[in-house]
Amino acid sequence: MEIRKTACPYDCPDCCGVLVTVENGRAVKVAGDPEHPFTRGTLCPKMAHYERTVHSSRRLTTPLKRVGGKGEGKFVPVSWAEAIAMIAERWQEIIKREGAEAILPYSYAGTMGTIQYSAGHALFFALGASSLDRTICAPAKGAGYRALMGKTMPTAPQEAQHSDFIMLWSISMLATDIHFKHDVDIARKKGARIICIDTYATKTAQWADEFICVRPGTDGALALGMLHIIARDGLADEAFIDRYVQGWQELKQEILPRYAPTRVAEITGVEAGKLEGLAHAFANARAPFIRLGSGQSRYGNGAMTSRLITCLPAVVGAYKKKGGGLLTSASGSHAFDKDIIRRPDMEKKGVRHINMIKLGEVLTDKSLQPRVKALYVYSSNPACTAPDQNKVLEGLAREDLFTVVHERFLTDTARYADIVLPATTSLEHEDIYYSYGQYVIQRGPKLIPPVGESKSNWQVMQLLAEAMGLKEDFFRQSEEELVERLIASTETAWPLPVDKERLATAEPVALDLPESYKLDFKTPSGKIEILNPKLSPALPDFFPPHLSEDEGEFILINSPDPRILDSSFNEREELVRGNVMTLLLNPADASRHGFREGDRVTAKNRLGEAGFTLKISPSVQEGTVVSEGVWWQEYTQKGNTNRLTSARTTDVGEGSTFYDVRVDLISG
Ligand SMILES: Nc1nc2c(c(=O)[nH]1)N[C@H]1C(S)=C(S)[C@@H](COP(=O)(O)OP(=O)(O)OC[C@H]3O[C@@H](n4cnc5c(=O)[nH]c(N)nc54)[C@H](O)[C@@H]3O)O[C@H]1N2
Numbered sequence: 042m043e044i045r046k047t048a049c050p051y052d053c054p055d056c057c058g059v060l061v062t063v064e065n066g067r068a069v070k071v072a073g074d075p076e077h078p079f080t081r082g083t084l085c086p087k088m089a090h091y092e093r094t095v096h097s098s099r100r101l102t103t104p105l106k107r108v109g110g111k112g113e114g115k116f117v118p119v120s121w122a123e124a125i126a127m128i129a130e131r132w133q134e135i136i137k138r139e140g141a142e143a144i145l146p147y148s149y150a151g152t153m154g155t156i157q158y159s160a161g162h163a164l165f166f167a168l169g170a171s172s173l174d175r176t177i178c179a180p181a182k183g184a185g186y187r188a189l190m191g192k193t194m195p196t197a198p199q200e201a202q203h204s205d206f207i208m209l210w211s212i213s214m215l216a217t218d219i220h221f222k223h224d225v226d227i228a229r230k231k232g233a234r235i236i237c238i239d240t241y242a243t244k245t246a247q248w249a250d251e252f253i254c255v256r257p258g259t260d261g262a263l264a265l266g267m268l269h270i271i272a273r274d275g276l277a278d279e280a281f282i283d284r285y286v287q288g289w290q291e292l293k294q295e296i297l298p299r300y301a302p303t304r305v306a307e308i309t310g311v312e313a314g315k316l317e318g319l320a321h322a323f324a325n326a327r328a329p330f331i332r333l334g335s336g337q338s339r340y341g342n343g344a345m346t347s348r349l350i351t352c353l354p355a356v357v358g359a360y361k362k363k364g365g366g367l368l369t370s371a372s373g374s375h376a377f378d379k380d381i382i383r384r385p386d387m388e389k390k391g392v393r394h395i396n397m398i399k400l401g402e403v404l405t406d407k408s409l410q411p412r413v414k415a416l417y418v419y420s421s422n423p424a425c426t427a428p429d430q431n432k433v434l435e436g437l438a439r440e441d442l443f444t445v446v447h448e449r450f451l452t453d454t455a456r457y458a459d460i461v462l463p464a465t466t467s468l469e470h471e472d473i474y475y476s477y478g479q480y481v482i483q484r485g486p487k488l489i490p491p492v493g494e495s496k497s498n499w500q501v502m503q504l505l506a507e508a509m510g511l512k513e514d515f516f517r518q519s520e521e522e523l524v525e526r527l528i529a530s531t532e533t534a535w536p537l538p539v540d541k542e543r544l545a546t547a548e549p550v551a552l553d554l555p556e557s558y559k560l561d562f563k564t565p566s567g568k569i570e571i572l573n574p575k576l577s578p579a580l581p582d583f584f585p586p587h588l589s590e591d592e593g594e595f596i597l598i599n600s601p602d603p604r605i606l607d608s609s610f611n612e613r614e615e616l617v618r619g620n621v622m623t624l625l626l627n628p629a630d631a632s633r634h635g636f637r638e639g640d641r642v643t644a645k646n647r648l649g650e651a652g653f654t655l656k657i658s659p660s661v662q663e664g665t666v667v668s669e670g671v672w673w674q675e676y677t678q679k680g681n682t683n684r685l686t687s688a689r690t691t692d693v694g695e696g697s698t699f700y701d702v703r704v705d706l707i708s709g
């Protein structure tokens with residue numbers, strides 16, 4: 042028996058340090074690593090029994106070939122050699138007849154590991170396949186931040202320990218970023234006030250000192266209202282602005298006059314008095330800290346909303362104060378030269394790009410030239426997690442589409458595959474991890490042999506490269522060699538020395554941050570650019586989300602469930618037991634419709650319908666309904682919330698707009 046270290050591989054900002062007890066080639070127990078500087082010895086309930094995922098009886102253990110109809114889930118085992126030969130043969134045929142762009146890879150962050158996440162990029166670039174734009178998460182939030190801050194490093198989470206006023210803005214912290222609570226708790230013990238801004242009273246909102254309930258998609262107006270009050274009452278830090286900020290005068294003159302508290306109250310639903318209090322408390326705080334989540338960015342105006350919120354710390358000089366700042370997504374990924382594995386130089390010039398959010402449309406559009414004839418899915422479950430699910434399923438059901446799915450489980454997507462390939466879990470392959478919520482990096486070595494015949498993403502790409510006749514030496518590197526190269530790359534990729542020896546041992550390594558990183562504004566002007574002359578509009582302003590133009594009585598928020606992570610962990614029956622498709626509805630809306638607790642309802646809109654069990658709760662505002670979690674088909678009555686979500690994209694960044702959706706409710 043031995044205890045080994047690794048990092049949690051999932052798409053979660055925490056990237057926890059994990060201790061794995063290995064006995065006879067099996068993981069028998071996992072625990073949090075007390076020496077991890079950010080996650081400090083705890084895991085979430087999902088990962089507390091990761092060994093149950095790793096050794097689940099539902100794991101895929103051999104390659105499979107489809108024998109039933111698409112979606113039916115009937116397969117027979119085949120050998121790896123047969124599976125790879127069948128794939129290569131079909132791909133060659135398609136390339137000859139339709140051209141390589143008829144092949145589309147589709148992947149996301151089933152694992153966040155630097156190697157396995159990007160393992161397929163080079164292969165598909167070399168083939169000349171269509172390139173996938175991986176925009177399903179929150180590129181709009183990044184675009185909004187960059188509009189003002191360029192490449193400036195977002196504030197480290199531990200900084201919040203020294204804040205006296207922490208805003209948890211559209212982040213479901215107790216579900217999606219639980220280890221940040223540790224830092225918030227430290228500040229709270231010293232007297233800090235914790236504000237949560239959300240569209241319903243999440244557990245995080247109930248835990249905070251104050252909850253500001255905002256109408257979905259209107260946070261940009263809320264930020265403008267706060268800025269209006271700060272300007273009106275002379276609360277801005279003019280000395281800081283003179284030195285570090287560009288465009289405050291223009292914003293004050295041209296935009297802010299239109300955002301008086303009464304108008305903002307009409308747009309956002311936040312009473313004028315409450316808004317005044319919030320703006321004053323923020324501006325008068327010694328060191329305000331904003332942790333900005335992604336919920337507010339999943340609307341048609343998402344990039345602009347993030348841009349407006351990013352103005353707030355700038356005008357009160359939060360960055361010059363110990364404990365002040367803004368954390369959107371941490372820059373930990375810059376610790377490595379990711380191009381070692383991503384190889385953007387191998388992408389063929391002018392090759393077609395396809396936005397992953399549009400998968401349904403792309404697979405069903407008969408006029409697309411060339412049509413997608415082969416789909417290769419890994420580290421993602423689009424039949425469950427992509428928007429406009431009815432279209433996605435219609436596309437996946439096409440008899441003339443050759444689909445390969447590399448997976449750990451027989452997911453909703455794998456059920457539609459022609460060939461299924463079994464994938465390793467993070468304990469069965471090599472990788473190295475960074476986090477988008479904090480600044481610790483960690484190696485994740487292979488700790489146990491592969492379960493069944495499963496192979497890692499990188500190993501499968503090597504086999505496919507070989508079968509497709511790709512001769513580049515690049516594909517011959519082992520995972521260990523890639524890890525070594527990535528460790529060596531910290532030398533030039535990160536601005537300060539990184540302890541490479543410690544990193545090689547799989548101990549968590551905290552990245553040092555440059556002393557004055559909070560005031561080192563990496564923008565063309567060297568200042569925070571409230572006015573950004575390169576953008577149109579050059580000054581930020583509020584505009585409404587898509588849903589303002591849609592029909593439907595209720596706005597549907599479909600946010601994370603603490604029991605699962607996107608559709609990962611659905612395999613764990615002990616976690617998902619019980620009613621999963623629950624819909625929260627305000628009591629006033631319920632009584633107007635005559636709905637009762639426990640009623641079965643169908644939510645409908647132009648894209649589809651989904652069935653829910655009602656939970657009547659004052660935690661949601663009138664005119665909105667809330668359903669948490671992205672559930673596998675087998676746990677739902679008529680499919681999950683993505684039967685209702687739209688593939689429209691955000692204003693900037695081509696991002697997803699999952700919460701920008703209206704529905705009507707009918708009984709039954
Ligand atoms: N347990 C668990 N953890 C997860 C995930 C999961 O599914 N389950 N998913 C992972 C992934 S991929 C990601 S990207 C992160 C996302 O984690 P977060 O950054 O927390 O973002 P969201 O989950 O989109 O939404 C956060 C909150 O925004 C609220 N919200 C929605 N619309 C608005 C709005 O207009 N204004 C405001 N102020 N709030 C709004 C939602 O109600 C929700 O409570 O979490 C990761 N961690």
Ligand SMILES: Nc1nc2c(c(=O)[nH]1)N[C@H]1C(S)=C(S)[C@@H](COP(=O)(O)OP(=O)(O)OC[C@H]3O[C@@H](n4cnc5c(=O)[nH]c(N)nc54)[C@H](O)[C@@H]3O)O[C@H]1N2
Pocket residue numbers: 052148149150151152157177178179419420421422423426427447448449450452464465466467497498599600601606607608609671682683686699
């Ligand atoms: N309705 C609604 N839909 C949403 C969201 C929402 O809030 N509401 N959130 C969206 C967001 S933010 C995101 S990021 C997306 C994420 O959506 P997806 O990218 O589909 O993520 P998961 O559902 O976690 O699926 C990841 C799959 O990868 C597999 N996997 C894990 N490790 C490996 C590996 O090493 N190799 C291979 N080949 N497979 C592996 C897992 O078994 C799992 O089935 O979902 C989006 N969908």
Ligand code: SF4
Pocket residue numbers: 049050051053054055056057084085086087088219220606
């Ligand atoms: S899913 Fe997130 S909170 Fe849970 S162990 Fe992994 S990194 Fe930590």
Ligand SMILES: [Mo]
Pocket residue numbers: 052177178179
């Ligand atoms: Mo995400």
